[in-house]
Amino acid sequence: MQVRAAVLEEFGRPLAVQDVELAEPEAGEALVRLVACGVCHTDLYTASGADPSGYVPCVLGHEGAGVVERVGDGVTLVTAGDHVVTLFAPECGECIHCLSDRTNRCVAIRDQQGLGLLPDGTTRFSRGGDPLRHFMGTSTFAEYTVMPEIALAKVSQEAPLEGCAPFACGLSTGIGAALFTAQVTRGSLCAVFGCGLVGLGAVIGCRLAGADRIIAVDLSADRLDEARRHGATDTRLAGDDTVEWIRSETEGFGADYTFEATGNVGVMGQAVEAAREAWGLATMCGVAGKGETLDVVPRLLITGRRVTGSSFGGVKGRTHVPQLVDRWLAGEIDVESLISHRLTLDEVNRGFELMEAQDGIRSVIAFG
Numbered sequence: 001m002q003v004r005a006a007v008l009e010e011f012g013r014p015l016a017v018q019d020v021e022l023a024e025p026e027a028g029e030a031l032v033r034l035v036a037c038g039v040c041h042t043d044l045y046t047a048s049g050a051d052p053s054g055y056v057p058c059v060l061g062h063e064g065a066g067v068v069e070r071v072g073d074g075v076t077l078v079t080a081g082d083h084v085v086t087l088f089a090p091e092c093g094e095c096i097h098c099l100s101d102r103t104n105r106c107v108a109i110r111d112q113q114g115l116g117l118l119p120d121g122t123t124r125f126s127r128g129g130d131p132l133r134h135f136m137g138t139s140t141f142a143e144y145t146v147m148p149e150i151a152l153a154k155v156s157q158e159a160p161l162e163g164c165a166p167f168a169c170g171l172s173t174g175i176g177a178a179l180f181t182a183q184v185t186r187g188s189l190c191a192v193f194g195c196g197l198v199g200l201g202a203v204i205g206c207r208l209a210g211a212d213r214i215i216a217v218d219l220s221a222d223r224l225d226e227a228r229r230h231g232a233t234d235t236r237l238a239g240d241d242t243v244e245w246i247r248s249e250t251e252g253f254g255a256d257y258t259f260e261a262t263g264n265v266g267v268m269g270q271a272v273e274a275a276r277e278a279w280g281l282a283t284m285c286g287v288a289g290k291g292e293t294l295d296v297v298p299r300l301l302i303t304g305r306r307v308t309g310s311s312f313g314g315v316k317g318r319t320h321v322p323q324l325v326d327r328w329l330a331g332e333i334d335v336e337s338l339i340s341h342r343l344t345l346d347e348v349n350r351g352f353e354l355m356e357a358q359d360g361i362r363s364v365i366a367f368g
Helices: 041-048 110-114 161-168 170-181 197-209 221-229 242-248 265-274 298-302 317-329 345-356
Strands: 002-008 016-022 029-038 063-071 083-086 125-127 144-148 152-154 189-193 213-218 234-237 257-260 281-284 306-309 339-343 362-366
Touching: 002 345, 016 144, 016 345, 029 083, 029 161, 041 345, 063 161, 083 161, 083 317, 152 317, 161 170, 161 317, 161 339, 161 362, 170 197, 170 257, 170 317, 189 197, 189 265, 197 213, 197 221, 197 257, 213 221, 221 234, 234 242, 242 265, 257 265, 265 281, 339 345, 345 362
Parallel strands: 189 213, 189 257, 213 234, 257 281, 281 306, 339 362
Antiparallel strands: 002 016, 016 125, 029 063, 029 144, 029 362, 063 083, 083 152
């Protein structure tokens, strides 16, 4: 079938929206009609050329939600008509990592996915007879996509798919970082650095976990207002004195849990320094640029602080994403306020421009 898709032809250049060919799903795969797709920083990171694992040409996009149209042989996890959220982090349920409660890093299809291929080592997208690679196993900047069934989370049909899209990456990453990676405890004090979608998700996750105090830090007063809407008890404009201020608010010790959601290695350092002496945990959610490093003074660690990374917030996609969507439907998460711009596929590059200008929280592409 012929579909319109946004193709990354060359790093550092705008995406080209064009007609491409999409083959039918093979065994273990499903054809998904996209209804909505968020424009995420990871898409921009790859398009810019900063991602050392990036490749061209490919169909970008990974924060999608849609409806299953058809399935290939042997598919049992989804069926035609199901509403689904796309998962760049699949959950096969059988590999050594899926069977562990310590990680969500499924290894079932990772190698081929990293090459822009589906599990059988081929692509379903093509152009002029030449294969066109997938992105993060999803490629949701397209009217339709084909994905492995283990990379689809079936969600309630009561949930508007436009609001489901942010759960495919940014929102789940932030919420999960608090609930699943850091496992924030009730009554704790948390600090979140960066209040884009991931940071606001971390604020929400800390609130859901029962934190007593949630400090939000950002350069934008508007984003700090959003943080208060979602559960922050304190806000602070970012500056060189941020760590000292947090320590002054905590009898000199620091926050029980800190979360970094900017991708700036300098801010990552602040998150480590602001974590509490003795038991503070600093969780890194942001993606730094190629070749950048995080410098940590060893004394910060030998006095008890810990540093951890968080991939997709520790969320096991097929298990946890439907649960998070249900919490949205129950009124515990205000998703609607996080969607700041609604775009068409032809306006995908505008989504990148809005992101770079820090205009709004999340732009979502709505497919007709």
